[in-house]
Amino acid sequence: xxxxxxxxxxxxxxxxxxxxxxxxxxxxxxxxxxxxxxxxxxxxxxxxxxxxxxxxxxxxxxxxxxxxxxxxxxxxxxxxxxxxxxxxxxxxxxxxxxxxxxxxx
Amino acid sequence: xxxxxxxxxxxxxxxxxxxxxxxxxxxxxxxxxxxxxxxxxxxxxxxxxxxxxxxxxxxxxxxxxxxxxxxxxxxxxxxxxxxxxxxxxxxxxxxxxxxxxxxxx
DNA sequence: TATATGTTCAACCATCCGGTTTAATAATAT
DNA sequence: ATATTATTAAACCGGATGGTTGAACATATA
Numbered sequence: 001x002x003x004x005x006x007x008x009x010x011x012x013x014x015x016x017x018x019x020x021x022x023x024x025x026x027x028x029x030x031x032x033x034x035x036x037x038x039x040x041x042x043x044x045x046x047x048x049x050x051x052x053x054x055x056x057x058x059x060x061x062x063x064x065x066x067x068x069x070x071x072x073x074x075x076x077x078x079x080x081x082x083x084x085x086x087x088x089x090x091x092x093x094x095x096x097x098x099x100x101x102x103x104x105x
Numbered sequence: 106x107x108x109x110x111x112x113x114x115x116x117x118x119x120x121x122x123x124x125x126x127x128x129x130x131x132x133x134x135x136x137x138x139x140x141x142x143x144x145x146x147x148x149x150x151x152x153x154x155x156x157x158x159x160x161x162x163x164x165x166x167x168x169x170x171x172x173x174x175x176x177x178x179x180x181x182x183x184x185x186x187x188x189x190x191x192x193x194x195x196x197x198x199x200x201x202x203x204x205x206x207x208x209x210x
Numbered sequence: 211t212a213t214a215t216g217t218t219c220a221a222c223c224a225t226c227c228g229g230t231t232t233a234a235t236a237a238t239a240t
Numbered sequence: 241a242t243a244t245t246a247t248t249a250a251a252c253c254g255g256a257t258g259g260t261t262g263a264a265c266a267t268a269t270a
Contacts, residue, residue, distance in 0.1 A: 009121050015190075016117035017228085028194060035246060047229055049248060054227095068237040068246050076198035083191045085120075086184060089133060093181035122258085140216060152259055154218060159257090173216050173267040 008085060010058035011078045019043070020051050020060075024074065027061055033069040113190055115163035116183045124148070125156050125165075129179065132166055138174040 014020050023037060038048045052072060055061045059078040063070045119125050128142060143153045157177060160166045164183040168175045 008126070009123060012117045012121035013227095016114050016121055018114060019228090021113070021190075028197065033246080034248095043228085044230065045247075046231080046249085050228075053248085065237095070247065074194075074197065076194065079191060079194045080198045083188075083195065085126075086188045086191065089179075089181065089184045090188065092133065092179065093185045118257095124258090138216080139218095148258085149260065150217070151219085151261080155258075158218090170267095175217065 004081075007059070007078070007081060010054075011060065011082050014055050014058040014060050014078075015082070017051070019048075020055055023048075023051060023055065023072075024060060027072050028074040031071050031073040033066075033071055034063075035069065037072065109186075112164070112183070112186060115159075116165065116187050119160050119163040119165050119183075120187070122156070124153075125160055128153075128156060128160065128177075129165060132177050133179040136176050136178040138171075138176055139168075140174065142177065 015024075019041065022040075026032060026037065026040070034045070034049060034052060037052075038045050041048060052061065052063070056063060059075055061072050062075045063072050065071075120129075124146060127145070131137060131142065131145070139154060139157065140150070142157075143150050146153060157166065157168070161168060164180055166177050167180045168177050170176075
């Protein structure tokens with residue numbers, strides 16, 4: 001339970017960085033090695049490796065070893081946790097719009 | 106555009122802290138003064154005030170002055186931005202489950 | 211006007227974060 | 241065995257973050 005809350009900390013903290021969101025978008029389309037990811041950014045290999053470690057801890061991505069490469073891919077469960085968290089608020093902005101709808105009627 | 110991205114940074118960073126998520130949950134139910142919020146936590150008035158400033162900057166909450174009190178309430182638009190960000194990934198875990206469904210058929 | 215109440219600001223501290231560089235490790239190729 | 245390739249680890253740096261305390265500011269109330 002506390003575990004689950006901690007996980008939300010890690011998930012949202014991961015998502016708060018634009019480089020990590022970009023990594024997420026890329027690996028959601030296709031599995032990529034760490035090196036292939038690095039090519040897209042102007043920061044060091046080590047920096048990307050650290051970003052990936054943060055994302056792994058948040059369970060946003062998984063790595064599997066293939067030869068000497070580490071292949072990175074999306075692990076959708078964490079995003080789903082974030083989505084479920086937002087779920088509880090969804091009706092609030094929906095009701096907002098329905099109020100607006102009422103006005104427009 | 107860059108503005109919008111920056112906003113996602115602030116929104117997710119805000120949500121990554123459990124105290125702030127708790128504040129959000131409370132003010133989503135009922136408008137509360139800063140002082141009323143403080144009573145729920147073991148940290149200083151100033152600390153809560155700082156959390157609120159972060160949440161205000163992320164546009165997760167709004168404050169309105171009422172006498173000498175500052176009343177805090179939810180501003181759903183930022184949560185909706187977060188939700189829209191997740192939207193692009195939603196089908197990925199949904200398709201995962203539909204694959205599972207297929208297996209179970 | 212003085213005082214109490216509600217909140218923020220400022221300065222400070224310890225820790226975390228995103229980046230660097232260099233060294234170490236792991237796996238493949240020569 | 242050695243060299244090359246792919247990645248992580250370690251040590252470091254500057255700036256942000258979450259907390260503190262104490263002073264300052266704003267608004268009500270006596």
